[in-house]
Amino acid sequence: MSSFISKKQQLGRGAGHRPQFSLRMLFLAITALGLWLGHYVDPVHRLERRLHDDSEHVRLVAIDDLASMGPEARSAHPSLAAALHDPSGRVRSAAVWALSRTGEDWHMLAPLLNDDELRLPAAEAILWCGGDPAVVMRAIIDIKASEASDAAYSLREEAELITAFGPTASAAAMPVVLESLAAENTAVQKTAAGILPLLPRPAAGVLPALRRFLRHERPDIRLAAAEQLLRLGQEARPAAADLDERLFDTDPLVEQAAAAARCAIGNGGGELPEALRAGLASGDPDRRRRVVRYLEALGPLASSASELLVELLGDDYKDLRDAAEDALAAIGIPSVENLCAAIEHSRNPGVRRRAANVLAKFGPRARGAAPILAGALADPSEHVRLAAAAALAAVGERTAPAVLELAALIKSENETVSRSAASAVEKIGNIDGPTREQLREMMRSSAAPVRLAAATALVHCGERNGDVLQVLISLAEEENRSAVDALKVIGQMGQSAAPAGDRLIQLLGSEAVVGAGFGGCPICLAVSDSLAEVGPSVVPRLLESLQNPNPQVRGLAARALGQMGPPARTAVPLLVQSLGDDGECDMVFGCIGGSLVVRDEAIDALGRIGPDARAATHRLASMLVLAGDDPFMNSNAHIVQAFGGIGPNARSALPTILELTSLKQPELELPITEALVRIAPDHPMTLYKLQKAWRTIEQQPVGSYSMDSAPIAEAIWRLGPRAAPLVRDLHRMVFTAPLLAVLTRCHAAYALAAFEPQRPAAVAYLREIAAGREYVSSSIASELLKELEGRCSW
Numbered sequence: 001m002s003s004f005i006s007k008k009q010q011l012g013r014g015a016g017h018r019p020q021f022s023l024r025m026l027f028l029a030i031t032a033l034g035l036w037l038g039h040y041v042d043p044v045h046r047l048e049r050r051l052h053d054d055s056e057h058v059r060l061v062a063i064d065d066l067a068s069m070g071p072e073a074r075s076a077h078p079s080l081a082a083a084l085h086d087p088s089g090r091v092r093s094a095a096v097w098a099l100s101r102t103g104e105d106w107h108m109l110a111p112l113l114n115d116d117e118l119r120l121p122a123a124e125a126i127l128w129c130g131g132d133p134a135v136v137m138r139a140i141i142d143i144k145a146s147e148a149s150d151a152a153y154s155l156r157e158e159a160e161l162i163t164a165f166g167p168t169a170s171a172a173a174m175p176v177v178l179e180s181l182a183a184e185n186t187a188v189q190k191t192a193a194g195i196l197p198l199l200p201r202p203a204a205g206v207l208p209a210l211r212r213f214l215r216h217e218r219p220d221i222r223l224a225a226a227e228q229l230l231r232l233g234q235e236a237r238p239a240a241a242d243l244d245e246r247l248f249d250t251d252p253l254v255e256q257a258a259a260a261a262r263c264a265i266g267n268g269g270g271e272l273p274e275a276l277r278a279g280l281a282s283g284d285p286d287r288r289r290r291v292v293r294y295l296e297a298l299g300p301l302a303s304s305a306s307e308l309l310v311e312l313l314g315d316d317y318k319d320l321r322d323a324a325e326d327a328l329a330a331i332g333i334p335s336v337e338n339l340c341a342a343i344e345h346s347r348n349p350g351v352r353r354r355a356a357n358v359l360a361k362f363g364p365r366a367r368g369a370a371p372i373l374a375g376a377l378a379d380p381s382e383h384v385r386l387a388a389a390a391a392l393a394a395v396g397e398r399t400a401p402a403v404l405e406l407a408a409l410i411k412s413e414n415e416t417v418s419r420s421a422a423s424a425v426e427k428i429g430n431i432d433g434p435t436r437e438q439l440r441e442m443m444r445s446s447a448a449p450v451r452l453a454a455a456t457a458l459v460h461c462g463e464r465n466g467d468v469l470q471v472l473i474s475l476a477e478e479e480n481r482s483a484v485d486a487l488k489v490i491g492q493m494g495q496s497a498a499p500a501g502d503r504l505i506q507l508l509g510s511e512a513v514v515g516a517g518f519g520g521c522p523i524c525l526a527v528s529d530s531l532a533e534v535g536p537s538v539v540p541r542l543l544e545s546l547q548n549p550n551p552q553v554r555g556l557a558a559r560a561l562g563q564m565g566p567p568a569r570t571a572v573p574l575l576v577q578s579l580g581d582d583g584e585c586d587m588v589f590g591c592i593g594g595s596l597v598v599r600d601e602a603i604d605a606l607g608r609i610g611p612d613a614r615a616a617t618h619r620l621a622s623m624l625v626l627a628g629d630d631p632f633m634n635s636n637a638h639i640v641q642a643f644g645g646i647g648p649n650a651r652s653a654l655p656t657i658l659e660l661t662s663l664k665q666p667e668l669e670l671p672i673t674e675a676l677v678r679i680a681p682d683h684p685m686t687l688y689k690l691q692k693a694w695r696t697i698e699q700q701p702v703g704s705y706s707m708d709s710a711p712i713a714e715a716i717w718r719l720g721p722r723a724a725p726l727v728r729d730l731h732r733m734v735f736t737a738p739l740l741a742v743l744t745r746c747h748a749a750y751a752l753a754a755f756e757p758q759r760p761a762a763v764a765y766l767r768e769i770a771a772g773r774e775y776v777s778s779s780i781a782s783e784l785l786k787e788l789e790g791r792c793s794w
Contacts, residue, residue, distance in 0.1 A: 063083065336366050418449070712751070
């Protein structure tokens, strides 16, 4: 019995232990499952799995997403390294970028410099990670030198990378280039000689090496050394004797480069060396082009060459004509006498026109040329007359003959001449009393372009009386090519044009506008823009137009109210009603076809009106489409932008805006980022979106430029100190990251200036670009500097 009880107790204990054992195992299983699920749903591992997808697009998107995560995706390095062997070249290149963005170990990228396809992305990635520029430069030289074809030495692609090294990296790479010039391999020497001119101005420390290379047996190396000494200028004075030896070089290119460098140092006289004269007279256009470039670098020191340069204004090659203009402008006032002589005596109208263009660049400093320019107003060529009249205005002689001649040229059948003349009249600004009287007389001309030119000039002189406005509104009502320009001038008059408000409203619904059809967009938009500039006095009439039966009139009225902004706050109720208006009409925006949708114009208008449109927030939120396959997805971007304009007053819509991020619609990324900055700058998602936006810009293909950098820079400025984590990336983008477009760097510098300690360096960079010769980038940099001056006190 006791034995039976003992066994029963043992069995009982065993039975009691069985559930405990099962619970432990269940707990371990759940833990393991949780760890596995956590690993499975981890964003990095989820993206790594997509790297094996059959679709190239899916793989590319996964790599871009990993790169946007930055160092957080460091664990994906093995997978990204495997992607370097992907069948798709695009995927392999993207993997290189991602490796550089997710880590800073540039040594793992160095072997890729031997890969012909990945060499440039790898070089950029190495520099991005803070790698040694000398390693990159040595690889470029060795690889290019190993290519058999002479075309390899064009260095077209490599030039983009080399010129983007920046001053610091270039200084580190210069010794490698000089070392390669002394190599025994002639291909290496030739490649290094081609790279040397692409680098920024050398430091004075390279002077001993350049002096040695002036005596090199290869002429291309001697030429490269002489050109670098020219760039050094006065700092190359210790090399004067070496340059004197090269003045008798057997190669004429070396001889003329040495002569130019000797002029930069100072050769004891003001005469142009015979080698440079011979180069300008050469039948070889490349040789002439080199000499002109040297003379531009010399500036006023080359004043004795101005007569010869004036002759080149009529050269058969356009690039040489343009280069001669730049060189004469660099020489400055000493070239005025020869330019005036060309205007008076040259038989080539192209020479006369270009000479006048150069004088215009000098501005008031060339006022002494005014009599010659005034005489050129009677030139047989209308191109010359146009250049002379514009130059007179530029030098400060804004006399009646110049204005009258410009007005007459607006009637030219040559569209280029006509537009240039109209532009010159607008720039004249203030003019004397007698000239104003003649302009008033011109407003009675039978020719519409002449009436427009006269009225425009008077408006820019500050005259905004009823007579001027009457002429402009009459021109706007006429069906001719002056109508759009007249409307633009009315807009420039602002609230002074209020008396014309009713007639502009009538024009908005007139047959001339409504019946213009698909090609009538310029005048449609011009009427709308003019009404916006006139201001609040036309708001009641615009509200009436919002209820016009014609959808084009309704859309243009909503657009005008939006352009007017906060002063149109009384229109909010009617604009909210217009959110259900799906009226649409075809339009032409520039040379691109599109549609004007009343609903979208009303949405945009509410956003431009700003915080006073708070009442529209709930209605706008209800219009958001939260499904990715909706055909009206484009409206989401308009709505999100409107929320950004309303600002913190639209905070109630924040959850809905964040829900849109799940749609993964690229066209919504920028509007959402801007809206978050304006609505909730303190929200954690705001900084994340800004960081992701900049990383996307950083990954642009070589040589590309995204306009997205401008609004993102503005968003960072608005965010202020909260964007401090971005300072390091911005600084690197401006000063050390190669292969970023200059315009993108300008916007990054503007954003960097939002942070007080970084401002001096950012402003210095923008000033350097603004002073450059590349028109687009210098214009953008100048505009950004003006914006900064309005926000900061230097």
